[in-house]
Amino acid sequence: MPASEPLARALRPFRAGALAAALIGPAAAAAQETPQFTPEPSEAALAQGSDEIVVSHGYNFFGELSYPPDFEHFDYVNPDAPKGGEISLWAPGTFDSMNPYSRQGRAGRYSWMMYESLLGEMPASGAGLPADQIGESYGLLAWKVEWDPGKTWVIFHMRPEARFSDGTPVTAHDVVFSHNLLLEQGLPSYAQAVSRRxxxxxxLDDHTVKFTFAEGISRRSLIDQVGGVPVWSKAWYEETGARLDEPRLDPAVGSGPYVLESLDVNRNIVYRRNPDYWGWHLPINQGRHNFDRIRIEYFADDNAAFEAFKAGVYTFRAEGNSRTWATGYDFPAVDNGWVQLDELPDGTPPTPTGIVFNLGKELLQDKRVREAIALAYNFEWTNASLQYGLFEQRHSFVQDTPLQAEGPPEGAELEFFQSLEGVEIPEAVLEEPARRAHSSSEERLNDRRNLRRAMRLLDEAGWQVGDDGVRRNGEGEVLSLDFPISSSSSATLESVVETFAQNLELMGIDINVQRIDPSQYTLRSRERDYDLIFDNYRAFLQAGTGLMQMYGSREAEFSLFNPAGLASPLVDAVIEAALQTESREEEAAALMALDRVLRHEFFMVPVWYNDSHWVAYWDQYAYPEELPPYALGTLDFWWYDAEGAAELRAAGALR
Structure with a gap:
């Protein structure tokens, strides 16, 4: 089922690359166990009895890798970027743990960046390497990967020089331990999904690890799943008796380029670049991890954080507040050129953020009620009056990408829907244009047309207005909603929620907006103790089993990645079929269908988005002239400008 030509063209890799993976017959000579990549299969792989073996220096489900085995560095980095200096950023609220994998507590910002995996992950972005391609990973702790064409198993050959920060070797035994630890003590949604697959x-030996996969399932997210598991020291866990599911301030030993230098609970965290890091020589690390120190300063809220930035308490700020971006940067350091303001391109689909309905609440299971509540949100007035007209209205889960569904399904997408079996597809999905966010009047907050429509929907759903102006059902129960927000949220977000609540009150809804401290907010969000919450899902550019954790039914009751608790047989069927696609064109059609059905299910009120990164920084940092599309990369491939820093100090701008 070919996709349309523009769609197919847009989904191709950004540059033609070598096919680094090779199909090798079993008679080929076994590879030597050495960090120098060779295309011959190893004895361990030949022992699996497969007729053919794929040997590669990385992994991409569709086979193509843009960078060859002997690449020197990623195209977008500055391989000669100087090492040194400090970058400081801010974080909201509090933290009480340096274990980012615990089910409890609030983990310190970037506490996961001390750990590595077999196939590399990008610090501070979470995106698979590299940042100029989609779906490609390259060996980090592993230097060679082998699998059979059916992907029933995979073998990783690890770099013997890899070391944890305490100097002990990273071994295959640590990989197996880490995999099992996540299954035993990790998030239930992760453990259940992975253990089935x-x-x-x-x-197989100290530096060779093998994973075997279940039959009869999609081959998606198998090799890259196990290749992306963070690797911890088995010896450290055994010696300390620590658990993965408990908060603690003593972090597990990692093998990454940064280690924890110091922390002051609820005030700051400092990470130090490890000069003894084992992997400085690797091509994927050239031009990266350039700062000697990364400091995170904590503040109670956005207001306090911004004042601290103006005073130089911290030096880099990714701005998310439109009011601040429009009016706040008029202080002397900007006028003097000491603080730089940049709007940098962002090639990723915007995060699907919005007002999320808790579908576990009975009253919100009625789609008419959800649609009525959504009509209280006036994007046009909000954007013009509170956000300085700087945002666009989000409609899609893959906004502004070739995967975004538009009119009625046609071509490859329609063929995809027609291929689905055993699931009912509503006529609206097949015959109508993809759902878009409603429009409102910019002139007044309470758009009367939308309020009248909302009231009709509530009447139809059995929620009638009483003499006191409050809506009740036939049993006399009040239509009441709890909407918690964190006290560390920006003043703009609070204003958006408050004006949204004003319109709900006009409808006769009892809305309780609760401003609570960050720790309580985290607990309530994890326990889904809310009716509405301002939260987000994750956008997608490729099919993977992570889609099930976010949007699937099986773990919907407890998945932290599914704040609505969405459980839809139609969504499940689309995801399962997407996982079975065998070409980029088929995958694109399936993901467009997924965007369409997610919007049809309507479990979130879509709000605004920004197609650029707004960044402000004291003029002592630099970045490559051509940024990659899929990461801003501040902590990854930016660097410290010592000359600029010296000028700031000489001018008395910074200490």
Whole structure:
């Protein structure tokens, strides 16, 4: 089922690349176990009895890798970027743990960046390497990857020089331990999904690890799943008796380029670049991890944080507040050229952020009620009156990408829907244009046309207005909604929620907006103790089993990645079929269908988005002239400008 030509063209890699993976017959000579990549299969792979073996220096489900085995560095980095200096950023609220994998507590910002995996992940972005391609990963702790064409198993050959920060070697035994630890003590949604798909993990020797996968399932997110598991020291866990699911301030030993230098609970965290890091010589690390220190300063709210930035308490700020971006940067340091303001391109789809309905609440299971509540949000007035007209209205889960569904399904997308079996597809999905966010009047907050429409929907749903102006159902129960927000939220977000609540009150809805401290907010969000919450899902550019954790039914009751608790047989069917696609064109059609059905299910009021990164920084940092499309990369491939820093100090701008 070919996709349309523009769609197919847009989904191709950004530049033609070598096919680094090769199909090798079993008679080929076994590879030597050495960090120098060779295309011959190893004895361990030949022992699996497969007729053919794929050997590669990285992984991409569709086979193509843009960078060859002997690449020197990623195209977008400055390989000669100087090392040194400090970058400081801010974080809201509080933290009480340096274990980012715990089910409890608030983990310190970037506490996950001390850990590495077999296939690399990008610091501070979470995106698979590299930042100029989609779906490609390259060996980090592993230097060679082998699998059979059916992907029933994979073998990783690890770099023997890899070391944890305490100097002990990183081994296959640590990989197996980490995999099992996540299954035993990690998030239930992760453990259940992975244990159904990954049957065994075994260390064939100290530096060779094999994973075996279940039959009869999609081959998606198998090799990249196990290749992306953070690797911890088995010895450290055994010696300390620590658990993965408990908060603690003593972080587990990692093998990454940064280590924890110091922390002051609820005030700051400092990470130090490890001069003894084992992997400085690797091509994927050239031009990256350039700052000697990364400091995170904590503040109670956005207001306090911004005042601290103006005073130079911290030096880099990714701005998310439109009011601040429009009116706040008029202080002397900007006028003097000491603080730079940049709007940098962002090639990723905007995060699907909005007002999320808790579908576990009975009253919100009625779609008419959800649609009525949504009509209280006036994007046009909000954007013009509170956000200085700087945002666009989001409609899609893959906004402004070739995957965004528009009119009625046609071509490859329609063929995809027609291929689905055993699931009912509503006529609206097949015959109507993809759902878009409603429009409102910019002139007044309470758009009367939308309020009248909302009231009709509530009447139809059995929520009638009484003499006191409050809506009740036939049993006399009040239509009441709890909407918690964090006290560390920006003043603009609070204003948006408050004006939204004003319109709900005009409808006769009892809305309780609760401003609570960050720790309580985290607990309530994890326990889904809310009716509405301002939260987000994740956008997608490729099919993977992570889609099930976010949007699937099986773990919907407890998945932290599914704040609505969405459980839709239609969404499940689309995701399952997307996982079975065998070409980029088929995958694109399936993901467009997924965008369409997610919008049809309507479990979130879409709000605004920004197609650029707004960044402000004291003029002592630099970045590559051509930024990659999929990451801003501040902590990844920016660097410290010592000359600029010296000028700031000489001028008395910074200490």
């Amino acid at each position: 990954v049957l065994t993990a075994e260390a």
